[in-house]
Structures are given as C-alpha cells and as structure tokens.
Amino acid sequence: MDSFAALGDALNQRISDLKKLTLLRIEDGAKDMFQQDLSGLEASVRALEAQVATLKDCIRRELSAMPKVEALIEASKLQSQHLNSIASNLPARLPRATYTSVAGATLAGGRSEADGLVAGTSGTLSAGTLQAGQGATAGAGAAGAAGEEGGKRGRGGGGGGGRDVPRWYVTQDEFEAVSAYMRGRLVPEKVNAALDELAGHGLATARLMAAVRAGGAKLAPAERKRATDLLHNVANKEGVKGHFWFTDGELREGPLVRPDKSGKGMLTLLRHLGRLAEHRCSVDGAATTVYVLCEPR
Numbered sequence: 001m002d003s004f005a006a007l008g009d010a011l012n013q014r015i016s017d018l019k020k021l022t023l024l025r026i027e028d029g030a031k032d033m034f035q036q037d038l039s040g041l042e043a044s045v046r047a048l049e050a051q052v053a054t055l056k057d058c059i060r061r062e063l064s065a066m067p068k069v070e071a072l073i074e075a076s077k078l079q080s081q082h083l084n085s086i087a088s089n090l091p092a093r094l095p096r097a098t099y100t101s102v103a104g105a106t107l108a109g110g111r112s113e114a115d116g117l118v119a120g121t122s123g124t125l126s127a128g129t130l131q132a133g134q135g136a137t138a139g140a141g142a143a144g145a146a147g148e149e150g151g152k153r154g155r156g157g158g159g160g161g162g163r164d165v166p167r168w169y170v171t172q173d174e175f176e177a178v179s180a181y182m183r184g185r186l187v188p189e190k191v192n193a194a195l196d197e198l199a200g201h202g203l204a205t206a207r208l209m210a211a212v213r214a215g216g217a218k219l220a221p222a223e224r225k226r227a228t229d230l231l232h233n234v235a236n237k238e239g240v241k242g243h244f245w246f247t248d249g250e251l252r253e254g255p256l257v258r259p260d261k262s263g264k265g266m267l268t269l270l271r272h273l274g275r276l277a278e279h280r281c282s283v284d285g286a287a288t289t290v291y292v293l294c295e296p297r
Helices: 002-024 028-089 113-118 143-153 172-177 188-213 221-235 248-253 261-272
Strands: 100-102 105-107 245-247 276-283 286-293
Touching (some): 172 188, 188 261, 188 286, 221 245
Antiparallel strands (some): 100 105, 245 286, 276 286
C-alpha cells in the first residue's frame, strides 16, 4: 500500500515539473534575443572574474611585502630613538664653519681651516690665518665668547694629520655613569662647553706649529722661539704626533678650564671619560703637561 502511495506522489511531482517546463517554452523567434542576453551576461561575469583575480594578485603582493614594511617601521623607530638621543645630548650651540686664506687659497666648505694647516702648509700665512681660535670654540653660555677671545693670541697650525679638531661630546648616559664625587656640581652642558674651549686650544696650537714650519715670519721672536721649542720637544713625541694638543700654559687664557681646583676637576673628568690624554714633556727646561684631544671611538 505504501509503495502505491509513493508511486502516486512521484507521478504527481513529475506532472508538476512538466507543467513548469511547459511554462518556460518560448517561441523560436525569441531564442536569438535570449542567447544574446546570455552571451552578454557571460562576458560580464568573465570580466568580473578577471578583476577579482587581479585584486587577489595585488593583495598577495601586499601581504608578501608586509614583513619588509614591518622591518622598515622597526628600523625607523630605532633611528628615531638614536636621533632623539643625539638631540638631547647636543650642546646648545655647535661650532660654525670658518674661512681662512692660506698662501692665497681659501679653505672653506667641506674642509675646515685646520685641514690645510695640519698637513704642514708651506708658504706665508695671511693675517687672517694667525687669528687663532676665531669661531673654533663653541658651547653653552660663555664658551663661544671664550673661544673667540682666547683665539686672538696669534697661533699657527700643524700636527693634526689633516683632520678636524676632535669634539667628542659627552652624552647624558656617560655623564650619569661617572661617580658623583667626580661629577661634583658639573652638568653635561658645561662639560661639553669645556670640550669646545679645549678644542680651540688644540686648533690654536696646530696653527702655531704650522706657522713655525712655514718659517715663522709672522710670529714675534719670543713666540717663534717658544713655538720652535714646542715643535722639537712636544709635537714629534710619541702619543702627541699626529693629534691636536695643547699645553697647560694655554689653560691660563680660558674662562671655563683654568689651572685651579675647578679646572683640574674638569680635566680629571675628561681624562676619565677618555676625551683627553695626558703626557709629560720638557719645554724650555721646565716640566710641562701636554693634553692630547682624543678621537671618537
């Protein structure tokens, strides 16, 4: 009985399907129109598929580039940290470029005036060359003015191997790592200003050596004698030759680092931080302390 009922239901379903198919019959004249519509629809679908494939390729390329972008972002963050650290440790005022005429040639632009001088320039130095230290020192507060004032002593150049005067500034982290008893009341800005002042002394001595090598025609007799003594007894000494240096006598002319308790404390700190090296020499028969400006490592 159930099988007959199932057979009846199947026949009824088939009859219903045939009725629906009968309703879908179209006239022969309308077939072409429907075929054109179907062809246009197929072309649109294929174009859409091509666009989707293009989008997938683009997304795949972007995803493959994501690791590089993330690495670039991390590198940018690290560079930003380095730049912020540098900016926080720079002194209030940096040295400016100087222009000096040596034997009719102008030294400017990418080279400092010490470049030609420390290489052992021969010939006559102009009056502008002998204005030692002008623009050579810079720092916070009185350091800049101190460099120009101390630079009018009339020095020549020579002995730096064609390099700029080292200005290896002390960072905040380095300064804080030093023992409190050695820091005293000093601050990084004052220490870096002192380095600028000492760099001015080194440049002035380099000019003096260059002047005496050139014959010393522009130097006073007493200063020429002293410069010659420094050239023979100090400039060629191991650990001094090829570097910028100055003697303890120059400290009497600086406002920040003087031969007193405060100045000696500053020199001790700079030696501890590796910014200065100290040597003992004999000049005019007297023991003299020579300070060498260290290059950044």
